[in-house]
Amino acid sequence: MDDPEPAENISGGDPAGSSFASFRDGDPDTRAEAVVDELGRLYWTKTYGGRPAFECLVRTILSQNTSDKASQPAHDALMERYATGGADGSDDTDLAVALAGADPDELADTIRPAGLYNQKTDVITTVADRVLDDHGSAAAFDEFVREGDPGEVRSALLDLNGVGPKTADCVLLFAGGQSGVFPVDTHVHRIYRRLGVAAPDADHETVRAVLEREVPAEKCGFGHTATIQFGREHCTARKPACLDGPEACPLSDLCDRVGVEPATGEVVDPADAVTNE
Secondary structure (H helix, E strand, O other): OOOOOOOOOOOOOEEEEEEEOOOOOOOOOOHHHHHHHHHHHHOOOEEEEOOOHHHHHHHHHHHOOOOHHHHHHHHHHHHHHHOOOOOOOOOOOOHHHHHHOOOHHHHHHHOHHHOOHHHHHHHHHHHHHHHHHHHOOHHHHHHHHHHOOHHHHHHHHHOOOOOOHHHHHHHHHHOOOOOOOOOOOHHHHHHHHHHOOOOOOOOHHHHHHHHHHHOOHHHHHHHHHHHHHHHHHOOOOOOOHHHHOHHHOOOHHHOOOOOEEOOOOEEOOHHHHHHOO
8 A cells, every 4th residue: 555654743653663554455344444444545554653652651641631733842842851961961861850850830831832731740740750660760661661561551551640541542552562552532532433433422441442343453553643634634523524515525435424414514422412312
């Protein structure tokens, strides 16, 4: 498959650590796989990996409840202030050590563009302390995420204050390089319920379970990022492309349009569509 380089590196991963999914001959086994295959044709089949686990964790915390446009400058500013230049002028700063010892007001000001900066400052410093207590360094934490049992790593991540399933799964996927992990953010949650792939009232964890069961492991990584791009370009929360007619959406033939009424222009959360029936 001729796969383009993503125009925007949604995951923040390292191109050197990326991999392309291989497509076997034959039809997809499930509708979920058919959706992901179509997204691969529409966008890309590349899964970015190779990001240092602790940095990936911090980056994902910054992205909570905000957009990439807001969180990326916060991440860049944080890395510039805390990850470059040790006390002796070297470049071997341990990011976990630097953030655990950061002045809360300075850190909050640094990540201000990400929003909820006081709350995120508390989470980041608490997580940094915990990582140092449990692993001793950011490098050791990276090794744990890459080489540990995925189930144990996920449990350990979820045990961190302020880290939920989506954050944990992003670390497993983009830093740990684990296949078969399909993080569920707001785009993924909305789209696969609207499509009818998951139940209209499914919570985030239920949607994740459906996707990780019905999408081949090697397709989950790019499926996640391609779904996000599809959500931005076509299947938005309030004005999905199908309101302009089925021809406006490349996944029209695979979609049940749960909660979307093109005739009236009404768009509701899929769970509300079921409640209102």
